[in-house]
Amino acid sequence: MEQLPQLPFLLITVAIASAIAIYAAAASDGREKFLCADCRFNNDEDCLKAERPRAIACTSYRAADALAAIARTSNGVTE
Numbered sequence: 128m129e130q131l132p133q134l135p136f137l138l139i140t141v142a143i144a145s146a147i148a149i150y151a152a153a154a155s156d157g158r159e160k161f162l163c164a165d166c167r168f169n170n171d172e173d174c175l176k177a178e179r180p181r182a183i184a185c186t187s188y189r190a191a192d193a194l195a196a197i198a199r200t201s202n203g204v205t206e
């Protein structure tokens with residue numbers, strides 16, 4: 128019974144941690160976004176995965192602008 132005075136502190140700590148976690152999830156840049164949205168394979172010919180267009184994890188993901196960035200750097204253009 129000696130631990131009872133610590134209970135309010137524990138509840139307040141849990142409430143604050145939960146509020147921070149909920150805020151972070153709601154404000155995250157990745158909220159409601161899928162990898163396929165900016166993947167260069169996001170079309171019927173290049174990707175046959177069942178996850179498309181709502182993949183949240185994919186080992187085949189390649190950024191759509193990656194080729195353009197490589198082409199720019201190989202042409203001597205730097206950002």
Ligand code: SF4
Nearest residue numbers: 163166169174185187
């Ligand atoms: S390769 Fe992966 S991320 Fe890209 S379109 Fe297909 S499922 Fe989506």
